[in-house]
Amino acid sequence: MPLPDELRGQAPIAAESRADSLHELRDALRRFAVEREWERFHSPKNLASALIVEAAELLEPFQWLGEHESRQLQDDKLRHVGEELADVLLYLIRLADVLGIDLRAAALQKIEANARKYPVQHARGNARRPPER
Ligand SMILES: [Mg+2]
Numbered sequence: 001m002p003l004p005d006e007l008r009g010q011a012p013i014a015a016e017s018r019a020d021s022l023h024e025l026r027d028a029l030r031r032f033a034v035e036r037e038w039e040r041f042h043s044p045k046n047l048a049s050a051l052i053v054e055a056a057e058l059l060e061p062f063q064w065l066g067e068h069e070s071r072q073l074q075d076d077k078l079r080h081v082g083e084e085l086a087d088v089l090l091y092l093i094r095l096a097d098v099l100g101i102d103l104r105a106a107a108l109q110k111i112e113a114n115a116r117k118y119p120v121q122h123a124r125g126n127a128r129r130p131p132e133r
Pocket residue numbers: 054057083084087
């Protein structure tokens with residue numbers, strides 16, 4: 001079964017993104033937990049553990065593939081990757097929520113920190129880590 005169009009391809013980097021999309025997911029996850037009375041199970045430790053389990057599951061469809069093959073995933077394998085990415089994202093959002101971390105702000109700060117750590121003029125086409133300062 002082919003991947004639905006909305007899950008396929010790369011969206012362009014948007015000038016204005018939906019700033020509330022993480023909040024929508026956060027709220028949906030809160031509702032999901034409350035409706036099932038699962039909040040008591042959602043300790044930061046449990047959520048961090050679940051996140052790592054899902055991150056490991058993300059590797060499964062890539063297992064034994066070469067570099068080139070890993071760029072050519074289609075159909076069931078691509079769908080599988082999408083499902084595991086969703087699992088990782090949802091646990092990540094839930095963990096940040098339980099800890100009271102603004103995930104969007106933290107991510108933007110990290111992007112800025114990485115941009116300072118890897119200045120374009122030194123990092124372009126070069127995957128080496130910079131020397132520690
Ligand atoms: Mg999974």
